[in-house]
Amino acid sequence: MKNFVYHNPTKILFGTNTLEKIGGETIQYGKKVLLLYGQNSAKNNGIYSTIIQSLENAGCDITEFSGITPNPKLSMVKDAIELFRKNHCEVICAVGGGSVIDTGKAVSCGAVVKHDVWQFFATKKSIKSSMPLVCIPTLAGSGSENNHGMVITNDSKSLKFGYGSRYLYPKVSLINPETTFTASSFQTACGCVDIISHLLEVYCNSAVKNASLQQRIIEGVILAVMENCEAALANPENYSARAQLMWASSLALGGITSSGLGRIGFPMHLIEHSISAVYDTAHGAGLAVVLPAWLLHETSTHPDRIAQLGRNLFQLNGANSKTTAQQTAIRFRNWFRDIGCPVTLSDLQIDENDLQKIATHTEHLAKIWRLRDYPPDRVLKILELGR
Amino acid sequence: MKNFVYHNPTKILFGTNTLEKIGGETIQYGKKVLLLYGQNSAKNNGIYSTIIQSLENAGCDITEFSGITPNPKLSMVKDAIELFRKNHCEVICAVGGGSVIDTGKAVSCGAVVKHDVWQFFATKKSIKSSMPLVCIPTLAGSGSENNHGMVITNDSKSLKFGYGSRYLYPKVSLINPETTFTASSFQTACGCVDIISHLLEVYCNSAVKNASLQQRIIEGVILAVMENCEAALANPENYSARAQLMWASSLALGGITSSGLGRIGFPMHLIEHSISAVYDTAHGAGLAVVLPAWLLHETSTHPDRIAQLGRNLFQLNGANSKTTAQQTAIRFRNWFRDIGCPVTLSDLQIDENDLQKIATHTEHLAKIWRLRDYPPDRVLKILELGR
Numbered sequence: 001m002k003n004f005v006y007h008n009p010t011k012i013l014f015g016t017n018t019l020e021k022i023g024g025e026t027i028q029y030g031k032k033v034l035l036l037y038g039q040n041s042a043k044n045n046g047i048y049s050t051i052i053q054s055l056e057n058a059g060c061d062i063t064e065f066s067g068i069t070p071n072p073k074l075s076m077v078k079d080a081i082e083l084f085r086k087n088h089c090e091v092i093c094a095v096g097g098g099s100v101i102d103t104g105k106a107v108s109c110g111a112v113v114k115h116d117v118w119q120f121f122a123t124k125k126s127i128k129s130s131m132p133l134v135c136i137p138t139l140a141g142s143g144s145e146n147n148h149g150m151v152i153t154n155d156s157k158s159l160k161f162g163y164g165s166r167y168l169y170p171k172v173s174l175i176n177p178e179t180t181f182t183a184s185s186f187q188t189a190c191g192c193v194d195i196i197s198h199l200l201e202v203y204c205n206s207a208v209k210n211a212s213l214q215q216r217i218i219e220g221v222i223l224a225v226m227e228n229c230e231a232a233l234a235n236p237e238n239y240s241a242r243a244q245l246m247w248a249s250s251l252a253l254g255g256i257t258s259s260g261l262g263r264i265g266f267p268m269h270l271i272e273h274s275i276s277a278v279y280d281t282a283h284g285a286g287l288a289v290v291l292p293a294w295l296l297h298e299t300s301t302h303p304d305r306i307a308q309l310g311r312n313l314f315q316l317n318g319a320n321s322k323t324t325a326q327q328t329a330i331r332f333r334n335w336f337r338d339i340g341c342p343v344t345l346s347d348l349q350i351d352e353n354d355l356q357k358i359a360t361h362t363e364h365l366a367k368i369w370r371l372r373d374y375p376p377d378r379v380l381k382i383l384e385l386g387r
Numbered sequence: 388m389k390n391f392v393y394h395n396p397t398k399i400l401f402g403t404n405t406l407e408k409i410g411g412e413t414i415q416y417g418k419k420v421l422l423l424y425g426q427n428s429a430k431n432n433g434i435y436s437t438i439i440q441s442l443e444n445a446g447c448d449i450t451e452f453s454g455i456t457p458n459p460k461l462s463m464v465k466d467a468i469e470l471f472r473k474n475h476c477e478v479i480c481a482v483g484g485g486s487v488i489d490t491g492k493a494v495s496c497g498a499v500v501k502h503d504v505w506q507f508f509a510t511k512k513s514i515k516s517s518m519p520l521v522c523i524p525t526l527a528g529s530g531s532e533n534n535h536g537m538v539i540t541n542d543s544k545s546l547k548f549g550y551g552s553r554y555l556y557p558k559v560s561l562i563n564p565e566t567t568f569t570a571s572s573f574q575t576a577c578g579c580v581d582i583i584s585h586l587l588e589v590y591c592n593s594a595v596k597n598a599s600l601q602q603r604i605i606e607g608v609i610l611a612v613m614e615n616c617e618a619a620l621a622n623p624e625n626y627s628a629r630a631q632l633m634w635a636s637s638l639a640l641g642g643i644t645s646s647g648l649g650r651i652g653f654p655m656h657l658i659e660h661s662i663s664a665v666y667d668t669a670h671g672a673g674l675a676v677v678l679p680a681w682l683l684h685e686t687s688t689h690p691d692r693i694a695q696l697g698r699n700l701f702q703l704n705g706a707n708s709k710t711t712a713q714q715t716a717i718r719f720r721n722w723f724r725d726i727g728c729p730v731t732l733s734d735l736q737i738d739e740n741d742l743q744k745i746a747t748h749t750e751h752l753a754k755i756w757r758l759r760d761y762p763p764d765r766v767l768k769i770l771e772l773g774r
Contacts, residue, residue: 001564001630003402008395014647015390177388210627212614213635216607224600240597243388247647248600256643260401260634 001260002208007166008255010146014175014247016239019050019136022093023058025172029132030090033060036080036104038068038096041138045182051095051136063087071276071283072099073155074118077106084111084131091132094170098142098151098194098283101135105150105168108133118154121161124368130167138179140245141191141284143198143253145173153277160277161365162269175250177242185233189339190284192229192245196222196332197268197287198252204298204305206261218257219312221248229339265371268294271379274361278354288341289348293386295329345386355383388647389595395642397533398559401634403626405563406437406523409480410445412559416519417477420447423467423491425455425483428525432569438482438523450474458663458670459486460542461505464493471498471518478519481557485529485538485581485670488522492537492555495520505541508548511755517554525566527632528578528671530585530640532560540664547664548752549656562637564629572620576726577671579616579632583609583719584655584674585639591685591692593648605644606699608635616726652758655681658766661748665741675728676735679720680773686712732773742770 013021026033033055042048055062065080084092084107094104108130110117119125135145144150148169151162180188199218206214225248231241251257258264271294272286279286295306303325310316310328318324337343350358359376366374400408413420420442429435442449452467471479471494481491495517497504506512522532531537535556538549567575586605593601612635618628638644645651658681659673666673682693690712697703697715705711724730737745746763753761 001402001627001634003405005398005400007398011392011394012646013392015388018390210615210631213608213611213631213638216611217604218607220603220605220607221600224603227599228597240388243647244597244600247388251600251643256638259399260630 001210002262004259006255006259008146008169010169011172012146012175012250013172016176016178018174018176019047019179020054022051022134022136022174023054023056023060025174026055026091026093026134027058027060029134029171031060032087032089032091033062034080034084034087034089034092034107035062035064036068036092036094036096036100036107037066038100039066041097041182042095045138045179047095047136047138047179051093055093063089068096068100068103070097070099071153071160071280072103073153075155077103077110077117077152080107081110081117091134093134093136095136095138097137097139098144101137101142101144101170102150102152104133104135105144106152107131109165109167120163121152121154124163127165127167133170135170135173136179137173137175137246139183139187139191140180140242140249141194143195143249143251145170145175146250146254149253151273158277159361159364160273161368162273173250175246177239177246180242180246181237183236185236185340188232188236189229189341190282190288191249192225192339193284193288193291193336193341195225195245195249195252197291199257200291201266201268202258202261202264203309205265205267208261211261214257214261219309221252221257222313224248226335233339265369267366267371267374270365270369270371270374271358271362271382273365274358275348275350277361278357279348279350281348285342285348288336288343289345289386290382292329292333292336292343293382295332296326296385297382299325299329345383355380358383388597389649391646393642393646394553395533395556397556399533399562399637400559401562403563403565405561406434406566407441409438409521409523409561410441410443410447412561413442413478413480413521414445414447416521416558418447419474419476419478420449421467421471421474421476421479421494422449422451423455423479423481423483423487423494424453425487426453428484428569429482432525432566434482434523434525434566438480442480450476455483455487455490457484457486458540458547458667459490460540462542464490464497464504464539467494468497468504478521480521480523482523482525484524484526485531488524488529488531488557489537489539491520491522492531493539494518496552496554507550508539508541511550514552514554520557522557522560523566524560524562524633526570526574526578527567527629527636528581530582530636530638532557532562533637533641536640538660545664546748546751547660548755549660560637562633564626564633567629567633568624570623572623572727575619575623576616576728577669577675578636579612579726580671580675580678580723580728582612582632582636582639584678586644587678588653588655589645589648589651590696592652592654595648598648601644601648606696608639608644609700611635613722620726652756654753654758654761657752657756657758657761658745658749658769660752661745662735662737664748665744666735666737668735672729672735675723675730676732676773677769679716679723679730680769682716682719683713683772684769686716732770742767745770
């Protein structure tokens with residue numbers, strides 16, 4: 001194991017009748033609130049009025065900023081920062097999927113610096129402080145409500161970059177699994193692919209040899225996600241399944257599974273971010289194509305860990321590690337297809353002529369993340385396996 | 388899933404060259420330090436001088452209190468509280484196994500109240516504040532360095548009680564797995580039994596039906612503990628195995644596995660605490676006897692979950708759930724014996740005449756913890772299965 005610091009200070013309030021507490025939790029950090037939400041979900045699932053009422057009852061002054069889209073845009077982040085400053089806000093409440101929460105994180109660190117917030121992403125400039133953030137996630141997937149990462153798309157440059165800092169942990173996240181009852185089957189499935197991808201990036205991309213603890217935990221979470229995803233798709237109002245997915249989502253990228261495993265590259269994410277930077281694809285949908293392709297590519301050089309995964313998860317037992325690893329990749333692809341996700345580049349309607357652009361964007365990202373060995377020709381080979 | 392609050396604010400610094408940081412971490416909470424340690428381990432494994440030097444370099448004034456024993460005694464807690472007050476200490480550093488850390492927790496909450504600290508345990512009086520605590524664990528087992536519980540023995544009354552409060556989370560825990568190189572095989576094995584028992588109490592004693600996420604995580608951690616325990620016993624200086632055990636110990640009772648599962652009774656612990664209240668048995672050794680006996684007793688009424696455990700962990704497949712559950716209990720007993728633990732009451736040299744006393748103590752504890760269905764005759768039946 002590598003040395004590590006683990007310190008996830010986010011307080012989680014989880015369950016039914018939880019969102020009613022947002023006022024009491026938020027007022028502890030300030031009275032003037034910037035409330036961020038997306039296009040429709042907060043109003044569609046009926047939580048909007050609950051939140052407003054709770055904040056008002058607690059004596060908060062609310063400034064609203066809505067319409068945040070998937071693959072959240074830098075231009076909106078900047079508008080939100082401006083509004084935050086103009087109204088002298090003291091705390092941010094982000095209500096929505098990972099996009100809204102990541103926008104909240106970008107505002108929380110961007111509002112306290114004089115320079116362009118994009119410098120954090122583009123030049124890895126250090127974050128040294130942030131404004132307090134309270135989150136209400138409405139989808140199981142990103143886990144952003146319980147971690148220190150964010151991903152933003154620079155819409156003027158078609159770049160999608162991520163960033164992590166200890167100042168990006170939310171102060172509090174209020175999670176009511178009922179808010180996900182109205183998520184569509186497609187959103188639900190994409191969220192589950194996202195959770196699994198977070199787990200597999202860690203599983204596959206650590207250089208630490210004895211990681212049995214982290215690996216057994218990850219295998220367990222994947223099994224639970226697959227089981228509960230199927231149950232939630234069969235009955236969208238299955239509270240128990242929705243709750244299991246929500247908590248799995250929060251845990252998957254909260255630090256438990258990666259602590260001690262050193263620096264983890266997220267190559268599947270870098271490729272997917274490059275796809276959605278160009279195509280505005282739903283993140284989970286892009287991952288459903290990239291993940292099996294990346295696994296298949298990996299089997300040619302590093303089959304052992306993927307084979308172990310297949311043996312432990314699916315009791316696969318091929319003639320050798322390479323075969324078992326290939327079967328594992330195919331198993332994931334088939335399951336992604338079964339739950340309604342696209343699994344090929346043509347499912348995503350990606351033009352052949354754009355593959356080079358995606359590969360170049362990935363190379364750019366890989367350099368920023370100091371990930372060696374992701375030149376365009378390698379990325380193109382991986383994308384080939386996603387045809 | 389049940390509603391829950393998850394908020395574990397403890398900061399963990401994990402790895403080699405970590406203990407050198409105790410001064411810098413401690414001084415953030417105060418200059419006047421009460422340093423607690425045990426009988427020998429801190430000096431035997433050479434960390435004592437590192438700790439003193441780091442604290443002195445940071446400008447701390449150190450008051451030492453040493454000689455804390457396993458099954459930590461109320462009388463020592465009271466002495467330590469008196470010393471803390473007399474020297475106007477501001478922060479506690481606890482260096483040792485779970486006993487030393489639990490003593491530190493009892494001092495941290497006992498030093499700020501006028502009443503007898505035992506009232507927290509005996510009457511479940513609320514803890515409303517505490518002094519800051521910094522921990523250096525020297526054994527993988529209790530996980531006390533990353534949780535909000537403590538167990539203290541009232542030596543004048545032969546009672547061993549536990550308590551949990553959010554004010555009992557350490558501020559910081561500095562964990563260097565190398566400190567466990569000098570733990571004996573017996574201590575190492577007992578610690579692993581303790582970790583497994585924490586996981587199985589949660590696994591077996593939740594009323595929540597769909598707990599696949601928590602259950603799969605627990606199964607994974609148990610497998611990793613068994614694998615790494617064997618590796619550490621074969622080579623006590625296997626850093627990787629020691630590190631895996633340390634992190635497993637911290638995670639097992641840190642809240643991740645139990646969140647959403649409602650109130651969990653800890654019946655195996657209540658019985659074991661009753662044994663060690665009377666016999667001063669090593670906690671893990673007592674558990675190695677109680678755990679298989681309790682599982683065996685449970686198979687007669689609730690075999691399904693234990694059978695599932697046996698299928699998932701050991702690929703057991705008996706004629707029916709009851710048989711598989713019994714095989715699971717026996718499998719644990721055999722493994723505990725293999726790693727050098729006592730597995731019967733006679734191994735522990737427990738006198739038949741004391742069984743009633745142990746059963747009465749358990750009933751007493753069960754009432755405090757509002758655990759129904761633990762009258763003396765049931766406890767005696769369980770103990771019978773540990774003969």
